[in-house]
Amino acid sequence: GAVVSQHPSWVICKSGTSVKIECRSLDFQATTMFWYRQFPKQSLMLMATSNEGSKATYEQGVEKDKFLINHASLTLSTLTVTSAHPEDSSFYICSARDLGGGLNSPLHFGNGTRLTVT
Amino acid sequence: AQKITQTQPGMFVQEKEAVTLDCTYDTSDQSYGLFWYKQPSSGEMIFLIYQGSYDEQNATEGRYSLNFQKARKSANLVISASQLGDSAMYFCAMRERKDSWGKLQFGAGTQVVVTP
Numbered sequence: 268g269a270v271v272s273q274h275p276s277w278v279i280c281k282s283g284t285s286v287k288i289e290c291r292s293l294d295f296q297a298t299t300m301f302w303y304r305q306f307p308k309q310s311l312m313l314m315a316t317s318n319e320g321s322k323a324t325y326e327q328g329v330e331k332d333k334f335l336i337n338h339a340s341l342t343l344s345t346l347t348v349t350s351a352h353p354e355d356s357s358f359y360i361c362s363a364r365d366l367g368g369g370l371n372s373p374l375h376f377g378n379g380t381r382l383t384v385t
Numbered sequence: 386a387q388k389i390t391q392t393q394p395g396m397f398v399q400e401k402e403a404v405t406l407d408c409t410y411d412t413s414d415q416s417y418g419l420f421w422y423k424q425p426s427s428g429e430m431i432f433l434i435y436q437g438s439y440d441e442q443n444a445t446e447g448r449y450s451l452n453f454q455k456a457r458k459s460a461n462l463v464i465s466a467s468q469l470g471d472s473a474m475y476f477c478a479m480r481e482r483k484d485s486w487g488k489l490q491f492g493a494g495t496q497v498v499v500t501p
Contacts, residue, residue, distance in 0.1 A: 368487070371437055372487075373420055376430035379429065
């Protein structure tokens with residue numbers, strides 16, 4: 268159980284275009300999803316917290332107009348990288364918390380999306 | 386300020402030996418949870434073990450155990466009888482009760498390489 272599906276697993280796009288990444292909880296409901304970014308050999312840096320039916324909460328330094336997050340249902344959150352540039356190339360990974368999960372409930376992660384902007 | 390500190394960027398360990406991965410944390414919250422995740426080269430994050438701040442016993446999960454020293458604010462992961470498949474990046478993470486959304490804050494990670 269507790270499967271999170273993230274799509275696509277990798278994408279190459281041209282500079283200036285937009286890319287949408289989907290994150291779905293397949294067998295549980297998630298009012299809250301988290302989007303992380305990871306550079307090679309580095310830690311996961313939280314970008315934003317996505318809440319179903321409301322605006323996302325962005326971490327300091329993350330451009331909300333560049334990284335658009337939509338959490339339209341209890342099982343789907345999307346991250347759109349707008350007007351992508353080479354410096355946006357990274358590994359993006361989503362995670363979801365089970366509805367009603369307590370302090371001890373782990374985050375369930377998708378398999379990540381490797382974005383390369385040329 | 387860094388909430389989670391993992392001071393070992395990389396470690397080599399021989400197969401069948403035990404390895405300890407260090408993790409210290411910083412929080413003023415009385416109620417918090419500590420997690421360890423494994424990230425193989427393929428990128429997925431695999432949850433390994435959890436320790437709650439009020440848990441009196443050290444957590445164990447198969448070959449994984451957590452050496453929790455609350456006064457020192459440390460939560461070291463011990464992997465016993467290492468296997469080649471244990472080669473991966475290992476992350477320590479913390480959730481604070483005061484964060485209502487329940488985000489996890491991660492340390493820098495430790496790269497473990499298990500050698501035959």
